[in-house]
Amino acid sequence: MAAESDFTIDVTLDPEDLEELFEPFDPWRHEAQMPSGPAPNLARTDTPHDPIDWDYLYSLIDGFMGDVMDRYFRAKLIGHEKLPDDGPLILAPNHSGNAFPHDAIVLDAALWRATGYTRAGKFRSVYTPQLAATWWMRPFDLDNWWRRGGGVDMTFANYDRLLERGDRVIYYPEGVPGIGKGFTRRYQLQHFHSSFVVLAAKHDAPVYPVSVVNAEWVNPTSVTFEPIDKLFRKVLGIPFLPLPIAPLALLFPFIFYLAFPCQMTFVVQRPVNVRQMLREEGCTDVDAPSRDMVVRVAERIQERAQHDLNTAVEEHGDNPYDWESLKREMNAIKGKRLRTTPLGWPLSFVTHDRNRQRPPAKNWLHKIVRDLDIAAWYMPFGWFLIALIRKLRKPPYGYRGLSEDEKRRTEGSYRWSLDDQPLPPRPTGDSTPDEAP
Numbered sequence: 001m002a003a004e005s006d007f008t009i010d011v012t013l014d015p016e017d018l019e020e021l022f023e024p025f026d027p028w029r030h031e032a033q034m035p036s037g038p039a040p041n042l043a044r045t046d047t048p049h050d051p052i053d054w055d056y057l058y059s060l061i062d063g064f065m066g067d068v069m070d071r072y073f074r075a076k077l078i079g080h081e082k083l084p085d086d087g088p089l090i091l092a093p094n095h096s097g098n099a100f101p102h103d104a105i106v107l108d109a110a111l112w113r114a115t116g117y118t119r120a121g122k123f124r125s126v127y128t129p130q131l132a133a134t135w136w137m138r139p140f141d142l143d144n145w146w147r148r149g150g151g152v153d154m155t156f157a158n159y160d161r162l163l164e165r166g167d168r169v170i171y172y173p174e175g176v177p178g179i180g181k182g183f184t185r186r187y188q189l190q191h192f193h194s195s196f197v198v199l200a201a202k203h204d205a206p207v208y209p210v211s212v213v214n215a216e217w218v219n220p221t222s223v224t225f226e227p228i229d230k231l232f233r234k235v236l237g238i239p240f241l242p243l244p245i246a247p248l249a250l251l252f253p254f255i256f257y258l259a260f261p262c263q264m265t266f267v268v269q270r271p272v273n274v275r276q277m278l279r280e281e282g283c284t285d286v287d288a289p290s291r292d293m294v295v296r297v298a299e300r301i302q303e304r305a306q307h308d309l310n311t312a313v314e315e316h317g318d319n320p321y322d323w324e325s326l327k328r329e330m331n332a333i334k335g336k337r338l339r340t341t342p343l344g345w346p347l348s349f350v351t352h353d354r355n356r357q358r359p360p361a362k363n364w365l366h367k368i369v370r371d372l373d374i375a376a377w378y379m380p381f382g383w384f385l386i387a388l389i390r391k392l393r394k395p396p397y398g399y400r401g402l403s404e405d406e407k408r409r410t411e412g413s414y415r416w417s418l419d420d421q422p423l424p425p426r427p428t429g430d431s432t433p434d435e436a437p
Helices: 015-021 054-062 064-072 102-114 156-164 195-202 226-236 245-251 253-257 274-280 291-316 323-331 342-355 364-369 372-378 382-392 404-411
Strands: 076-078 089-093 124-127 151-153 168-170 207-213 265-268
Touching: 054 064, 054 102, 054 342, 064 102, 064 323, 064 342, 076 102, 089 102, 089 195, 102 124, 102 168, 102 207, 124 156, 151 156, 156 168, 156 195, 195 274, 195 291, 207 291, 245 253, 253 342, 253 372, 253 382, 265 291, 274 291, 342 372, 372 382
Parallel strands: 076 265, 089 168, 089 207, 124 151, 124 168
Antiparallel strands: 207 265
């Protein structure tokens, strides 16, 4: 009789293994990369650090961005009183097709305003790292813009860490395909990547779908084609190519960020209890659900979100632009109209950012000359001039004099892992600096 063996196998799965076991949050992560290759990870450190720039955010909201939100987009947030003051929780909005993610920026700001602009009340967004690593996917090439606004690279591990520390997290379950679906598929939810179900169950985090209405009309002119999109993801790191606006944006860079003045409406819906849904699917251990169960729950959440979105569109989507309202709001800000509209955004975004990093201009001529390079955003094929200027000018205008590592850290072309670069503890209380709006 053979002796009993003491041999055992212990299999431990880390978060990256779990992401592969279920569904990746970023299905295009191997395709949409910088032309020079994937962005590198930062070196591990034991010192907590948060790249969010509170002073910048407060000055942005108190400045022209407040008018963009209230006057140009006339944002409405409905049902935010349903949201608990503390996490963990997941906010799951639908994306708008074929447009730069203006809707995500406005929703983030509207949610923060609803909490009185407290640091503890700020939601954290998870986003595809390509938005930070690809310079033209940042608003007007502003350095590390998404992370400075509170964004965190979207990986299974990072998402897990945010919920673990009690954050309220904004997550678009359609991912980038929700942006690239095109106007012809407006209000048609794309596949919900189901890994968020695993994390919601693990942390018992309620999921609040958000119906985003009228933002589909931010760019109603374009459609996409998957073979063309796949080519551009591989060659230029652009996740999708909207036509016919993309050729125009190639000619005049500011058009890439163009947005029509739709009246954005955000409706927070009833929360979803993910653990309860898993049990209804026959799951006996919500900490270890099967892939099939996770996928079915994600599909049920998508079906419910689609129903709620259809209802919200019927209630709030009959007049997406409301030209009379736009005229009234524009008349209320005479002298500020240009900076509030897309035609003035290159000047507004770039000068606002630079003015925080440099001394005041010596005189009116110096004020004009030092920012002449902004004109490249309006020039034919200005992308090449913008890239050249960034290479030749010193900070805060460019990267001359910086090492490759300093340049990468400054512009944000790296991948951020919370295991390697941990966040400090969450802000608590209702502390709001004096400069808050």
